[in-house]
Amino acid sequence: MTSHETSARGPAPDLTTTVSGLVLRALTPEDAAEYYAVLDRNRDHLSRLGDHREESAATPAWVRARLGEPPGRDLRYGIRLGGALIGRIDLLAVRPPAYGTGYWLDRSHVGAGFASAACAALYDHARRSLGATEIYAGVTHGNDRSTALLTRLGFEQVTVFEEYTRFRLRLTPGGPFRGVGEAEGTGGARGAG
Numbered sequence: 001m002t003s004h005e006t007s008a009r010g011p012a013p014d015l016t017t018t019v020s021g022l023v024l025r026a027l028t029p030e031d032a033a034e035y036y037a038v039l040d041r042n043r044d045h046l047s048r049l050g051d052h053r054e055e056s057a058a059t060p061a062w063v064r065a066r067l068g069e070p071p072g073r074d075l076r077y078g079i080r081l082g083g084a085l086i087g088r089i090d091l092l093a094v095r096p097p098a099y100g101t102g103y104w105l106d107r108s109h110v111g112a113g114f115a116s117a118a119c120a121a122l123y124d125h126a127r128r129s130l131g132a133t134e135i136y137a138g139v140t141h142g143n144d145r146s147t148a149l150l151t152r153l154g155f156e157q158v159t160v161f162e163e164y165t166r167f168r169l170r171l172t173p174g175g176p177f178r179g180v181g182e183a184e185g186t187g188g189a190r191g192a193g
Helices: 029-041 043-047 060-068 114-130 144-152
Strands: 005-007 022-026 075-081 084-095 098-105 134-140 156-160 164-170
Touching: 022 114, 029 043, 029 060, 029 084, 075 114, 084 114, 098 114, 114 144, 134 144, 144 164
Parallel strands: 098 134
Antiparallel strands: 022 075, 075 084, 084 098, 134 164, 156 164
């Protein structure tokens, strides 16, 4: 498997965003040390609302094992700014053409438009290249920044559960994606379908 091969479809392409120097690149085992370093300095940030529990308790061995697992039909991307890893975003092949998503950013990069640009690039790719018609995200109650981000991207609240709210984005194949280039409110979401 090459460093960018993360999907049963073959190599996951690098995805550019509307922010200069911000690129989505497949996360691979070669990224384990850098990914662990980002997780390690963000333990409190990732677990403050009770989500991202596994990531906030990660060890170097856990990271190597997780990044060594083939993602199957899912897309697993590192969010990179000027080459440096600043977060993660995933597209989960729940029931294609319906997908789930999850994302998070290093706390020092929150509020600068990076999550918005990363989400827009991935969801537009899903619409254009994978024929995605729906994307779902689960947001832990209290994560107002992530709720605001998803709302700006066109997601609608569909279900409220005890610990989180499920949101859905409807996509029109071949149509424009209205979230591209819109303003930021960041945070994190976990895949939900």
